[in-house]
Amino acid sequence: MADKQIGVAAIGCGSMARMILRRLLPKSDAIKLLAIADPDERSIKATRNEFGADIKAHTDYKELLADPAIDWVLISSWNCQHKEHAVASFEAGKHVFCQKPLATNLDDCLAMRAAWQSSKRQFVIGYTLRFSPHYRKIKELLTAGAIGRIVSMEFNETVGFNHGGYIMGDWRRLRKNAGTHLLEKCSHDIDLACWMVESLPQRVASFGGVNFFVPENEERIKAIGRDPRPDSRYSGREAYLAWQGLVAENPFTSDKDIFDNQVTIIEFNNAARATFHTNINAAIPERRMYLLGTEGALRADVLNGHIETQRIGFDSQLEIISSGTDNSHGGGDDVLATEMADAMLYGRTPAVGINEGLISATTCFGIDEAADTRNVVEMQPYWEKIGKR
Numbered sequence: 001m002a003d004k005q006i007g008v009a010a011i012g013c014g015s016m017a018r019m020i021l022r023r024l025l026p027k028s029d030a031i032k033l034l035a036i037a038d039p040d041e042r043s044i045k046a047t048r049n050e051f052g053a054d055i056k057a058h059t060d061y062k063e064l065l066a067d068p069a070i071d072w073v074l075i076s077s078w079n080c081q082h083k084e085h086a087v088a089s090f091e092a093g094k095h096v097f098c099q100k101p102l103a104t105n106l107d108d109c110l111a112m113r114a115a116w117q118s119s120k121r122q123f124v125i126g127y128t129l130r131f132s133p134h135y136r137k138i139k140e141l142l143t144a145g146a147i148g149r150i151v152s153m154e155f156n157e158t159v160g161f162n163h164g165g166y167i168m169g170d171w172r173r174l175r176k177n178a179g180t181h182l183l184e185k186c187s188h189d190i191d192l193a194c195w196m197v198e199s200l201p202q203r204v205a206s207f208g209g210v211n212f213f214v215p216e217n218e219e220r221i222k223a224i225g226r227d228p229r230p231d232s233r234y235s236g237r238e239a240y241l242a243w244q245g246l247v248a249e250n251p252f253t254s255d256k257d258i259f260d261n262q263v264t265i266i267e268f269n270n271a272a273r274a275t276f277h278t279n280i281n282a283a284i285p286e287r288r289m290y291l292l293g294t295e296g297a298l299r300a301d302v303l304n305g306h307i308e309t310q311r312i313g314f315d316s317q318l319e320i321i322s323s324g325t326d327n328s329h330g331g332g333d334d335v336l337a338t339e340m341a342d343a344m345l346y347g348r349t350p351a352v353g354i355n356e357g358l359i360s361a362t363t364c365f366g367i368d369e370a371a372d373t374r375n376v377v378e379m380q381p382y383w384e385k386i387g388k389r
């Protein structure tokens with residue numbers, strides 16, 4: 001056990017920041033939330049209500065960076081602010097946890113890596129699914145040779161309609177705040193695919209658009225109506241408006257510039273090929289992977305915690321494993337908090353850092369270039385820019 005107190009500060013203390021703090025702080029009495037910075041009084045109030053009225057609150061994050069009692073800074077601000085907050089934190093000598101994605105453009109990502117390298121401090125990125133027992137089990141099966149070498153794969157993230165309405169009404173509906181939908185939401189999935197395939201994407205193609213969350217479909221709110229279920233957490237709320245973020249525009253008429261559906265093809269350097277599909281108006285939400293290998297296949301969905309494998313062969317049986325998780329983060333939030341506490345208390349190297357953040361964000365930048373230009377994009381120039389090849 002560490003003998004000294006670990007002072008923690010949060011820059012951005014909205015819903016994700018509080019979700020992490022809720023799991024992290026109980027891990028050790030030595031980990032103390034000392035200060036928060038957020039321009040929104042509602043987030044400050046909610047955080048102090050939950051974690052203590054004595055927590056120092058700042059509207060300017062630079063004030064908390066000046067405090068030598070702060071060892072770790074947890075960044076959960078808007079994606080476009082990650083670079084400014086992370087670079088300043090490293091320059092102030094702090095260890096950093098930053099929510100995914102790393103940043104909204106390649107220059108910002110590289111500035112974060114440079115600041116991290118000069119700081120010699122720890123960095124953890126919030127790729128929650130990397131901490132999930134579900135995905136760790138899949139990785140373990142692949143490493144043990146359950147399906148041989150991956151030849152091709154499908155994966156998806158189809159998001160339930162209320163969650164979709166939230167995305168299209170929230171700050172993340174605009175690329176200038178969050179980057180694209182693929183970067184903001186599905187960079188998790190892109191990270192997982194690169195991890196599973198163990199190779200960098202070589203070329204990508206993608207098509208996407210806004211085809212559902214348009215003003216003509218606003219009547220869908222009324223057509224579906226209010227949720228009548230007495231025990232539902234959405235009870236009495238209207239369809240598509242049931243999730244409430246800090247910014248809550250009408251998702252159909254808002255000024256969004258992100259896609260609500262997108263399909264992507266990826267060819268990896270090791271010749272594995274993948275398709276990825278996202279849509280944010282799903283009646284049947286999925287976060288599914290279907291991997292075809294030289295010796296078998298694996299199919300899994302984190303939303304029900306099922307992993308199925310079968311070997312190639314006349315006598316083989318379908319094996320069904322339950323990963324014991326059944327939510328969109330697959331139990332990753334709590335493991336992330338445990339491993340964050342280990343990094344804070346014992347200096348252990350966390351499972352995911354700058355490298356994973358950079359590879360996933362860079363892949364998303366390439367895919368979005370492909371979607372925006374309707375070209376096949378060769379990823380080599382991107383990898384050269386980040387020094388990966």
Ligand SMILES: NC(=O)c1ccc[n+]([C@@H]2O[C@H](COP(=O)([O-])OP(=O)(O)OC[C@H]3O[C@@H](n4cnc5c(N)ncnc54)[C@H](O)[C@@H]3O)[C@@H](O)[C@H]2O)c1
Pocket residue numbers: 011012013014015016017037038039040043061076077078079081099100101126127128171184245246329
């Ligand atoms: N790891 C995951 O699975 C996961 C899930 C959801 C969101 N996220 C990430 O977490 C981050 C926050 O998302 P959220 O869902 O909590 O959003 P949120 O809107 O609930 O919270 C964002 C907070 O940032 C604050 N903020 C805005 N400008 C700021 C500034 N200049 N300085 C400090 N704070 C500022 C807002 O006032 C708000 O309180 C995003 O980067 C998002 O991508 C990660």
